[in-house]
Amino acid sequence: MTVEDEGEPSVPTDYEIAQSVEKRHIGDVVEPFGLEREDLELFGEHKAKVKLEAIERIKQEKEANGKLVLVTGMTPTPMGEGKTVTTVGLGQAFNQLGKDALIAVREPSLGPVFGVKGGAAGGGYSQVLPMEDINLHFTGDLHALTSAHNLISTMLDNHIKQGNELDVAVNWVEWPRAIDMNDRVLRETVIGLGGDVTGVPREDGFILTAASELMAVLCLADSLADLKERVARIIVAYDEAGDPITVDDIDATGAVTILLREALKPNVVQTIEGTPAFVHGGPFANIAHGTNSLIADDVASHLSEYLVTEAGFGSDLGAEKFMNIVCRFGEMSPDAVTLVSSVRALKYHGQDMWPPDLDELEAEDVDAVERGFENLDKHVRNLQKFGVPVVVAVNRFPGDTDAEIEAVVDHCENELGVRVAESNLFRHGGEGGLDLAEQLVDAAESDSEFEHLYDLEGSIKEKIETVATEIYGADGVTYHGDAEDDIERLTGLGFDDVPVCMSKTFHSLSDDPSLKGAPEDWTLEVKEVYPSAGAGFLVALTGDVLTLPGLPKEPAAANMDIDDDGTISGLF
Numbered sequence: 001m002t003v004e005d006e007g008e009p010s011v012p013t014d015y016e017i018a019q020s021v022e023k024r025h026i027g028d029v030v031e032p033f034g035l036e037r038e039d040l041e042l043f044g045e046h047k048a049k050v051k052l053e054a055i056e057r058i059k060q061e062k063e064a065n066g067k068l069v070l071v072t073g074m075t076p077t078p079m080g081e082g083k084t085v086t087t088v089g090l091g092q093a094f095n096q097l098g099k100d101a102l103i104a105v106r107e108p109s110l111g112p113v114f115g116v117k118g119g120a121a122g123g124g125y126s127q128v129l130p131m132e133d134i135n136l137h138f139t140g141d142l143h144a145l146t147s148a149h150n151l152i153s154t155m156l157d158n159h160i161k162q163g164n165e166l167d168v169a170v171n172w173v174e175w176p177r178a179i180d181m182n183d184r185v186l187r188e189t190v191i192g193l194g195g196d197v198t199g200v201p202r203e204d205g206f207i208l209t210a211a212s213e214l215m216a217v218l219c220l221a222d223s224l225a226d227l228k229e230r231v232a233r234i235i236v237a238y239d240e241a242g243d244p245i246t247v248d249d250i251d252a253t254g255a256v257t258i259l260l261r262e263a264l265k266p267n268v269v270q271t272i273e274g275t276p277a278f279v280h281g282g283p284f285a286n287i288a289h290g291t292n293s294l295i296a297d298d299v300a301s302h303l304s305e306y307l308v309t310e311a312g313f314g315s316d317l318g319a320e321k322f323m324n325i326v327c328r329f330g331e332m333s334p335d336a337v338t339l340v341s342s343v344r345a346l347k348y349h350g351q352d353m354w355p356p357d358l359d360e361l362e363a364e365d366v367d368a369v370e371r372g373f374e375n376l377d378k379h380v381r382n383l384q385k386f387g388v389p390v391v392v393a394v395n396r397f398p399g400d401t402d403a404e405i406e407a408v409v410d411h412c413e414n415e416l417g418v419r420v421a422e423s424n425l426f427r428h429g430g431e432g433g434l435d436l437a438e439q440l441v442d443a444a445e446s447d448s449e450f451e452h453l454y455d456l457e458g459s460i461k462e463k464i465e466t467v468a469t470e471i472y473g474a475d476g477v478t479y480h481g482d483a484e485d486d487i488e489r490l491t492g493l494g495f496d497d498v499p500v501c502m503s504k505t506f507h508s509l510s511d512d513p514s515l516k517g518a519p520e521d522w523t524l525e526v527k528e529v530y531p532s533a534g535a536g537f538l539v540a541l542t543g544d545v546l547t548l549p550g551l552p553k554e555p556a557a558a559n560m561d562i563d564d565d566g567t568i569s570g571l572f
Contacts, residue, residue, distance in 0.1 A: 089432065386452075
């Protein structure tokens with residue numbers, strides 16, 4: 001299978017490209033950036049973890065003065081618009097321009113790999129390698145997180161079974177089980193059946209490992225001591241009086257931290273062109289903060305002139321949380337933001353039907369592209385509110401026509417007044433993004449005045465309503481169910497001075513996935529507000545956001561195979 005482009009030679013599949021590359025030893029890849037082989041824990045020749053003591057040494061020896069470039073996107077189609085391709089390719093492009101650049105991206109979750117999305121290692125000639133390892137078991141981080149999460153679950157249920165000295169309210173347990181697979185039948189379960197010998201019956205369920213608070217905790221911790229402190233304060237349940245019960249209360253802190261001690265160390269691999277790439281952590285942006293680990297960003301910023309990192313889904317989710325949550329905890333700010341757009345995403349938002357006809361996106365339709373500008377424009381305006389220069393990347397797909405691309409470039413330059421560049425990073429690697437990289441260098445070196453969207457001192461409602469009106473475009477917020485009581489209770493518990501992490505669909509700027517473009521005249525509905533005390537933020541639940549997706553009618557797994565010689569097919 002190849003990707004065809006009219007007038008140009010075909011491009012091999014991602015796997016074929018990955019297999020054709022002669023990878024270098026990872027020690028040789030990172031050595032020019034200041035990491036020695038003794039700083040690494042090797043997983044074969046092409047994967048490694050960076051030792052924590054090496055990170056501490058580097059932080060003491062070098063200043064963190066690298067420019068930070070954040071990659072985000074407009075509201076995507078179900079197929080994705082190429083944020084990871086852009087992130088990986090930009091790292092390569094910066095290095096081609098003579099800039100010492102590193103990239104940092106999230107680790108893939110097995111659920112999406114085998115479901116709708118497929119892998120998350122970039123694509124074409126802008127991939128991280130070894131792509132099959134990264135998309136599958138990699139260095140075992142996701143397995144460690146799954147085990148640690150479920151250790152908390154079993155310690156909690158064992159405490160209830162063994163006398164329940166903490167007076168845990170069985171119907172107020174907030175810690176489900178976790179699995180790194182899209183298994184929808186496990187969303188709602190009943191456990192403890194089988195009599196006294198088994199346990200206390202209660203309702204339970206599973207979430208995807210990437211949706212676990214432990215994933216957010218791992219990605220925000222800056223040391224083993226910080227990780228342990230964050231694990232200790234995770235709230236797992238409430239007692240009959242309504243007081244929180246933590247991981248520390250059930251004596252699970254030490255054991256859980258032990259299971260995560262290796263996972264805390266950032267993973268380093270290489271791109272197709274040999275750029276070092278940190279691939280570490282994977283929180284979702286529709287339910288958590290949606291970026292790779294802070295510890296990876298921190299060490300990379302001490303080693304490079306430019307660090308390119310990625311935020312999940314559209315800028316209404318990933319970038320907003322990066323600015324308001326991640327930058328606060330990491331005490332950093334982006335020097336430039338690139339907003340990934342595509343002709344097909346613009347046509348997707350320019351269609352007048354629901355659900356959109358994905359087949360129609362292949363035909364040239366400049367009018368539909370122009371109708372979709374309202375979504376792009378809203379994302380640009382949102383990002384500008386943070387005081388950071390914005391560069392629009394028009395990620396070119398094989399079926400895009402010159403007229404469609406030109407319409408987007410002309411709109412950005414003449415209507416929005418922002419920097420813009422066509423991106424061909426998928427087909428041509430770093431060379432296909434030199435114009436984009438040059439635009440970002442210019443943007444990153446220009447004056448900017450980064451600021452958060454809200455102050456932490458504001459009330460919980462003020463923070464929710466600021467994001468809803470300023471970023472999503474809502475007229476206001478209504479609170480349903482127990483949301484009002486949640487806010488009152490959390491305020492009383494002292495959780496009103498932390499950031500708010502909005503849990504919202506990524507299919508729309510609104511909380512209704514069927515609304516495309518830039519919806520107006522609507523109200524955000526908040527159903528629940530709960531603490532992620534270990535991570536350090538509150539989560540506001542809006543709409544119907546699944547924490548354990550299901551497989552589609554034709555899962556990506558159905559088209560995967562392996563030959564007798566170990567050659568893999570269908571992994572993308």
